[in-house]
Amino acid sequence: MxxxxxxxxxxxxxxxxxxxxxxxxxxxxxxxREPVALATAREHPERLEWAAGTGRFPDVAPVYLDNQRNDGRQGVRVYRVFEVDDADATQLLVELGWLPLPADRGLPVLPDLAPGEHPVRGLLMPPPSAGLSLGEALQRQPDGSLLALRVVPAEIAAALGLSVDLAPRVLRLDPALDIGFERDLDVLANTxxxxxxxxxxxxxxxxxxxxxxxxxxxxxxxxxx
The missing domain is CATH 1.10.287 (Helix Hairpins)
Structure with missing residues (x-):
């Protein structure tokens, strides 16, 4: 003992x-705020860096991270796959922000993202802490989106049928960017x-x-x- x-x-x-x-x-x-290239998301999985670059959001279903609280409200964090404009066509998950869930826990309907190239910047960091890995990490929804209990890029890439692996780090968008939903740069959210x-x-x-x-x-x- x-x-x-x-x-x-x-x-x-x-x-x-x-x-x-x-x-x-x-x-x-x-x-x-000395930005590195987004392609470095494949390197140094545990490092925090400010990153910036351009790319596009391919027509891939979103990922909702469940059990995310914000000011006492229950909701989800929304992630979308982002393809970087570089020679290797690096793909990584970009967090668009937090959305509340209604009483029936119906997932929100997301507005369409503008087609074409998007400049993005933010905090390049490891995925949110998963805690105890109990049960299935992903649940496919009727509309093809994924409800996740934890963010594991390799599993998400496989579930979405991507041709390339997702980078091990994710990008938390700068709250000043005019895209996405309510968000911040708190690295210890929900932990x-x-x-x-x-x-x-x-x-x-x-x-x-x-x-x-x-x-x-x-x-x-x-x-x-």
Whole structure:
């Protein structure tokens, strides 16, 4: 029991440090805003970078990430496949923003995107944290769209029948762009902040300390008897 509590506490503490580093990288990236090419989405899967480029949204069904809260409201984040104007025709998922769900959980009807070339920019980053990977990641809807419990680019590419793999990173569009829906650049949306992880770590370490004290007290009493 002592070992389990120590491992759990150490893991939670480490997660807090990782998220601290992610928030620091986000602040630095947004402040500097030195754009890299969108084609680099295939490289450095864990890196946060400001990216910009041009391309088009092919006629591919959208992806809705389920269980996304915004100001206490339940909704989905909308992703569309974006094909970059480069020699390799790089494709990646672009987050267009958040939309609320009605009481019957009917998926929203999206307006058509303007055809042709689109300039885009935003935060190039790993997909949202998936948490525990339980159950099927994707559910195909009657209109051909995908309802996702987690964003796994390789699985989404296969489900959409794409001829090329999607980049491992996704693009969160700059909220200033006149495209898409309500959105921000919060890299920890719908996940625990660092201070929560540290709080859980303290609890696990407290349980470890309590286990150690109880074990010593019981052992001492047994020896006396």
């Amino acid at each position: 002592l070992g389990v509590f120590l491992v759990a506490g150490t893991w939670q503490w480490q997660r807090g440090l990782e998220k601290d580093a992610m928030l620091a990288a986000q602040a630095r990236t947004i402040q500097e 625990l902040p660092p201070e929560k992880h540290r709080g859980y770590a303290v609890q696990w370490f407290g349980l470890a300390a309590a286990t150690l004290v109880i074990t010593l007290v019981l052992s001492f009493r047994r020896r006396r008897q």
